[in-house]
Amino acid sequence: MPKAVRITETGGPEVLRWDEVEVGAPGAGQALVRHAAVGVNFIDTYHRSGLYPVPLPSGIGSEAAGVVEAVGPGVTVVRPGDRVVYAGGPRGAYAESRLVPAEVLLPIPAGIDDRTAAAVMLKGMTAQYLIRRTYPVKAGETVLFHAAAGGVGLIACQWLKALGATVIGTVGSDEKAAIARAHGCDHVIVSTREDTAARVKELTGGAGVPVVYDSVGKDTFLNSLDCLRPLGLMVSFGNSSGKVTPFDLTILSQKGSLFLTRPTLATYTATRADLEATANDVFDVLRSGAVKVEVRHVYPLADAQQVHRDLEGRRTVGSVVMTP
Ligand SMILES: NC(=O)c1ccc[n+]([C@@H]2O[C@H](COP(=O)([O-])OP(=O)(O)OC[C@H]3O[C@@H](n4cnc5c(N)ncnc54)[C@H](OP(=O)(O)O)[C@@H]3O)[C@@H](O)[C@H]2O)c1
Structure with a gap:
């Protein structure tokens, strides 16, 4: 059985549990994604601590990159074998594999590796809407x-x-x-x-x-x-x-x-058109070299507790990624 980080109560990093989970086959509109890299975001600590209340028990994490293994009925945006990334949808990205609503999945362009995709998607789309839409900087x-x-x-x-x-x-x-x-x-x-x-x-x-x-x-x-x-x-x-x-x-x-x-990213990427436009802008600045992403911190997924300690302790620089 695959493993995932889950919480049954809110609190410090110690409430993050590394448990076996049942994943099952994808239902209508869902894709089964095997993760290659999981993006860590500060919001994950708010869900864990209870600053942003979530129904319990809960998965943790909003961002990951990996490969589609199977799709459920009605899914047209991705196919088995596609490399994909997502930054949003239901929590639960801290997992070896999981079911994801296909509508949040984005194909990873050739030339962008899985770790970079997981490091950049949520944070890059956030930077995009902040500086191009919330206040378009001139x-x-x-x-x-x-x-x-x-x-x-x-x-x-x-x-x-x-x-x-x-x-x-x-x-x-x-x-x-x-x-x-x-x-x-x-x-x-x-x-x-x-x-x-x-x-x-x-x-x-x-x-x-x-x-x-x-x-x-x-x-x-x-x-x-x-x-x-x-x-x-x-x-x-x-x-x-x-x-x-x-x-x-x-x-x-x-x-x-x-x-x-x-503001929050979810509002700015609520429609598929906005999600794709925002993501494409991020992919463009990566391709042009205007934005470079070096992933300095890579941890095993099983070490999520230490990841949260380091992030909240201000000990990280740039993006943090975990690998299954
Ligand atoms: N609204 C949205 O749409 C949206 C989307 C994504 C992220 N965010 C927010 O953007 C922020 C950055 O997210 P991130 O994932 O990229 O995290 P991050 O910036 O890598 O980590 C947070 C940083 O905040 C600074 N900081 C200042 N005071 C702090 C304190 N008392 N405790 C901890 N950190 C403190 C630290 O940098 P220094 O040590 O250099 O001060 C720390 O490294 C977070 O607040 C996150 O919630 C919002």
């Missing part, structure tokens, strides 16, 4: 991207640079600062010892930036608002340090009639 603009050396961060910063933006990134250490600089950041702020808003004001001649992409959440939210120019857009898209606490809306008027959005 050449010559200066923008702030938090957690610049993270999984989403390293992809977004390279892509922003390719769009002609001046990129200010925040990181937690000097080692990560060097990596962020090598991946498109013009200016790096080490947030553990510098005041981000003060540095952003200094770097922009007091003007502030038109957009802040903030996935750190609780620890950075208010300071991020102080980085914006009047009418600027605050994009709060994650909670790595915890959920943003409730605040008085008039803060947005006091700080310059600011805009605020709390």
